[in-house]
Amino acid sequence: MSNQITLTTTGPDATRALGARLAGLLRAGDLVMLSGGLGAGKTTLAQGVGEALGVRGRVTSPTFVIARVHPALGGGPDLVHVDAYRLSSLEEVDALDLDSSMEECVTLVEWGQDKVEGLAASRLEVLVSRPHGGLGPGDGSPVTDLAGADDGRRTMTVRAVGPRWQGVDLTVLTG
Template identity: 75%
Template sequence: MSPDPVWRTSAQVTGPEGTRALGARLARLLRAGDLVLLSGALGAGKTTLAQGIGAAMGVRGRISSPTFVIARVHPAVGGRPDLIHVDAYRLSTPEEIDALDLESSMEESVTLVEWGEGKVEALADDRLEIAVSRPRGGLDPRAVVGADDGAQTVTDLAGADDGRRTIAVSAFGPRWAGVDPGADLG
């Protein structure tokens, strides 16, 4: 069981621009050695938040979902830490996580892991866990097309996702105990 967070905060954003802007504000809190876990449904905005973080960190390369390559290193310029961007969605065993060898670069990088909950927390006692959620009523990514469950078929997707998101941040470990997220994330 995970310990209690040292602090929690949340923010409401609208659209990809708002999500990226919050990511940029979050990046001001990050430094080399930080582990950040991103969770949320498919299409919730995890990668969009990562784009805002990467842009504010000044990393090179386009931040996109690393689903098929699993992990990407985005080098930074000007003495800032690199960003390691991982998609752990398809990783299911500790051996698969170990094979990424994230420990070897964690001290000099910010490591951001999408779908990492329950998989990478052991990498660091100090971490941020960020949950990106959208209001109920959007599309359910688990829905099965043609399933005979009495569900209605939706053909007009206008308004299915109005772009509003809640981004909840929980900080764990002594690294975050003295950090006040209010000015940057509030």
């Protein structure tokens, strides 16, 4: 069993479905760190996680509130969804007091790279990538509107770090 897997989704619905499969691996105390460029699909993946965990409220980008708690509607863990994009220091991350709720929740942090790794000895790191460049889908011909180069596909690299994830089969994410 590998501690890393790379998958491709074909659009927002498939990205949410991957998030739902990811949620099937998660339990209270887990930290998930989502990285990738603007518009890559981090929040779309988080929506699939939130829906599958059965939490209250629509999972949206918490950019302006920084962190949002989505309480569990059933017996599962709450989801703490964080957007660390506007945080510039470890002190600002510490001020969120995320470690006080880590044991009872799944904590999912967008833009957390180099900011939240110290919250837990184990974590899942998910790198979300989207197509770049000026070549369109299909025949690969040059395009002047880069939005035309984005056919909805996303590449997700999921890396398991730490003892919590030893022996966990990430191939279940392939669906």
